[in-house]
Amino acid sequence: MRPNYKMSRRMKIENTKAQMRKGILEYCILLILSKKSLYVSDIIKELKKSEMIVVEGTLYPLLTRLKNGGLLKYVWQESSQGPPRKYYELTAEGKKFLAELGLSWEKLVEAINTIKNNDLNF
């Protein structure tokens, strides 16, 4: 029974990590795209640099959902290496959404810091 127990606990930790990442992944994508319109592989590069995603497959459904939600749009651009590529950028609505997310992120960080730094003296 023991190894199984360990295994399931480990999976739970992984799951929590994944949930946390998932929660802020959209924010990260919007942040990256707010700087520059980018191709998927560039977005992936950035996200990998900051160890936000493990596999690329995660990104495609997210991008499609954000695009269909009106936060992103893409333009086709010719590429030297092959077929034309989709370059994603923020829409006006996406920019507004990003600003809102920024505020709530700050609040979250503040909340975490407050909890962390508070000496529980009661």
Add this chain to the structure above:
Amino acid sequence: MEKALTININGSIFHINEDAYIKLKTYLEKLSRHFGTNPDEKEIMQDIESRISELFLQKIKDENKDIITVVWVNEIISIMGKPEDFEDGENEDKNQKPSSDKKIKHKMYRNPEDRLLGGVCSGTGAYLNISTLAIRLLVFLLFVLTGGFIVILYIFFWIVLPKAKTTAQRIEMRGKEPTVSNIENSIHEEVKDIKDNYKNFQKSDSYKNGKEKISRFGTILISFLKAIIKITIVLAGLFFMFIGISGILVLLLVLLFGAQLITFLPFWGVSGPDLNLPEITNFFTNPGIAIAISIAILFFLIIPLIGIIFAGTKIIFHYRSNNRLIIISGLTIWIIAIIIIISIGFSQTSNFIKGKTATNITTTSNSSSSINYDNDLTSFNDSLNNSKYSTLYIHLTPDSNSKYKGKHFNKTRIRTKNGQMIWIAEPKFDIEKNSKNKLALTIQKSCRGKGNKAKKNLEQIKYNYSLKDSILFLDPYFSIKEGTGWNDQVLKITLKIPEGKSVFLSMDISNIIYDIKNTSNTWDGDMVGRYWKMTADGLSEIKN
């Protein structure tokens, strides 16, 4: 030595080892299934495929090799990730049976890679594993035989069949096994099952185990029923398609060319409907309305037929289609057609009713005088009175039936004369008592409509009669000139006879006599072939 294949991913051509191909194929299928519940599945798969294609291009460049190996595929999979690695929270459907992983779905698509028009032929060819050329030749043959009507079916498939865009879809299009042999195989399997079961049944019989016998018999019955159901489903699909297609053919023929043409078709024969579009439009004086209602009728009839074809193809072939969109849009057009038909119908009837009401209210000469007594009868009446005979014989004009050969349309008929169509209708013949001591014939015309238009319409009504010795000849029909339109024109002939005079009603006028009052209350149809005398009480039969 290894077998290599050529594949197309997102528009780029790659050479790939067979084992690598199988691996990549299963991977793409897995992804496609994973995103299957996602409404954006197609778009996501296309993005992923284009990324995979790009990664392969990069690899070819970097390693200077031009064949994709399993190592590369594994690398790609580790970059893109397996569905279980995705953290999109949309993979909660992990309770799917793992066995379905190995089963490749087989669906019908249009093939965009090999197409002349929409890729329907090559898609069908790929689905059935028949050469595309054979299908195209068959379609061309059908095109010639049906006089181009196969085009309808082609356009239908073009609309409902999805295009095989992604590699996974192209794999689905070809399937693991071609469908024709699939159907055959499954039927063979069922038959084999029946045989096996029967053999076992015989064996068990030798053991003389009564209970087993019954259960064996049950299994045989079930597998037999299964086979029958499978065959029935395929036949039902074919039947639906046949009914739908022939229905549309007949409908178009009838509407466009009229009923004469379709009497040549074996399954309609002479009992075909006796109307066509040009005749229907005669009901409506306004040509714009006539066209509108024709189109509405066409849609009203054709949409259920298309639905039947759709159901038939769905039964036989498996393809993904946006059922809801197709059904909702079809239903919407159908309901709109019904609304148009009903509203036009109502507006026509209200015109009729308005016209009638106007006649009743206003009695001034100019407005809506839809009743007209023919004044040119004086000379005819004179000759009627001058005849020395005491009995007047009433007959139909000889040979007039051949003159008025036409098609039935309720009581009204249509006759074609020099390519022009003329409406003809039966008059109503009545006999009344004349208080003055003389014979008189009056002809009263009426129609529905307003003012001058109604007056004009009345002028277009033509009716002929003649008197020869003691015989009054009446035409069986009056005619309305083409272009007048049908406005419920009625022509009433009233013969007024004084007391003491008698008439003979010939058998042939039974169609036109209308509610002649008589002392014995004899029904119109029984009044013919007898002598009648006008008495003080009214018309009474002279019995021999």
